[in-house]
Amino acid sequence: MATSKPKIWWSNIFFFLGTHLGALIGVYYFPIHALPRPTIWLAFASWQLSCFGITIGYHRLYTHKSFRASLGLRIILAALGTAAHQGSIRWWCLRHRLHHRFTDDPLHDPYAATRGLLFSHVGWIFFKPIYGRLNVIETDDLDKDLVVRVQHRYYHLLAVLLGFVLPTIVGYLWRDATGGFIWGGLVARVLVWHCTFLVNSLAHWNGLQLYTDENTSRGNLVLALLTCGEGNHNFHAFPYDFRSSPCFMDWDPSKWAILAFQYFGFATNLRRAKCEDIKAGQEHMLLKYWGVLPPAEPDKTPDWTLEQVEQHIHQNDGCCLILLDGYVLDVTSYLVEHPGGSKVIRDYALRTTREAIDSWPDASVAFHGGVNIHTWAANQHMKRLRLAKLAG
Numbered sequence: 001m002a003t004s005k006p007k008i009w010w011s012n013i014f015f016f017l018g019t020h021l022g023a024l025i026g027v028y029y030f031p032i033h034a035l036p037r038p039t040i041w042l043a044f045a046s047w048q049l050s051c052f053g054i055t056i057g058y059h060r061l062y063t064h065k066s067f068r069a070s071l072g073l074r075i076i077l078a079a080l081g082t083a084a085h086q087g088s089i090r091w092w093c094l095r096h097r098l099h100h101r102f103t104d105d106p107l108h109d110p111y112a113a114t115r116g117l118l119f120s121h122v123g124w125i126f127f128k129p130i131y132g133r134l135n136v137i138e139t140d141d142l143d144k145d146l147v148v149r150v151q152h153r154y155y156h157l158l159a160v161l162l163g164f165v166l167p168t169i170v171g172y173l174w175r176d177a178t179g180g181f182i183w184g185g186l187v188a189r190v191l192v193w194h195c196t197f198l199v200n201s202l203a204h205w206n207g208l209q210l211y212t213d214e215n216t217s218r219g220n221l222v223l224a225l226l227t228c229g230e231g232n233h234n235f236h237a238f239p240y241d242f243r244s245s246p247c248f249m250d251w252d253p254s255k256w257a258i259l260a261f262q263y264f265g266f267a268t269n270l271r272r273a274k275c276e277d278i279k280a281g282q283e284h285m286l287l288k289y290w291g292v293l294p295p296a297e298p299d300k301t302p303d304w305t306l307e308q309v310e311q312h313i314h315q316n317d318g319c320c321l322i323l324l325d326g327y328v329l330d331v332t333s334y335l336v337e338h339p340g341g342s343k344v345i346r347d348y349a350l351r352t353t354r355e356a357i358d359s360w361p362d363a364s365v366a367f368h369g370g371v372n373i374h375t376w377a378a379n380q381h382m383k384r385l386r387l388a389k390l391a392g
């Protein structure tokens with residue numbers, strides 16, 4: 001399935017190139033220096049607000065569930081993201097979840113940087129996608145969300161209304177409907193497209209790798225300025241964090257906006273990566289850079305028998321234990337953090353009925369196999385969750 005040749009997506013090509021051509025012609029006949037001041041502000045707002053719709057709404061809220069938002073905020077973010085003309089929330093999230101799960105994999109990462117800078121920037125949108133691993137991507141949360149469902153159903157109509165008709169109407173308020181359409185519609189769309197696409201291309205090509213070098217993701221200040229703060233892309237290792245970097249002052253207006261939403265009560269449950277995980281990644285990269293990585297520490301995990309594992313499950317009602325590489329891990333606290341969702345982990349949970357014990361599932365194949373590409377940080381985190389080594 002995944003290896004068959006994808007077909008050219010003509011409608012995408014016509015729309016994408018047509019918008020570029022329209023923007024170019026429009027800018028030629030209505031140059032920026034001849035525009036009324038409000039039209040310039042309209043273009044800037046239309047570009048930036050739709051960009052925030054993508055970074056805060058599509059990316060951090062819906063794809064990575066890095067915070068919870070009130071219904072009103074979800075509707076506003078969905079509307080802003082719709083205006084960016086990057087597909088419905090549902091499709092954008094599924095693609096991006098694939099990207100995080102199979103980063104750089106030429107077959108399964110929809111915009112794999114390993115297929116070249118041009119492909120990762122715009123090439124991928126010219127082909128009808130064949131996503132052979134879509135079946136391993138969590139969709140329950142998106143299917144349950146009314147805003148996502150409605151937006152997906154009426155996406156094309158809403159995108160035209162919010163991305164082109166609305167800026168035209170706003171421009172008409174000061175008798176510049178044409179300027180509103182060209183600059184607030186066409187030009188702003190082209191800007192938000194390329195700024196977002198730079199995260200797939202430039203941020204996987206040039207910049208610092210502060211947390212991991214297991215994939216091509218990199219951090220870049222220029223990009224952060226262009227993408228409402230998505231520039232520190234090497235934070236890939238901690239996708240569920242509502243920030244794009246742990247330092248408050250690093251340029252990330254999306255993070256500051258989410259904190260403001262929390263202050264006013266519109267956002268809750270802001271998720272942060274564990275400090276020790278971030279520090280471990282940073283130290284690892286620093287030591288690797290200086291070529292002084294220390295030898296692995298001796299394993300001090302205690303040995304447990306089957307009975308001791310059973311006893312632990314009985315004494316800790318509701319705990320979730322899994323078997324990974326011969327170790328028993330308590331992943332209860334990790335369920336909400338797992339970027340791939342909790343269901344896939346629960347499928348491997350150890351249970352204590354007699355029949356279940358006889359066929360305890362081993363999560364090792366799923367963890368190390370082709371279902372996912374787990375990072376160094378994820379491996380380290382799993383080591384910290386070890387309870388015991390299963391004797392025998």
Ligand SMILES: [Zn+2]
Binds near residue numbers: 233
């Ligand atoms: Zn990426």
Ligand SMILES: [Zn+2]
Binds near residue numbers: 059063064096100239
């Ligand atoms: Zn992401």
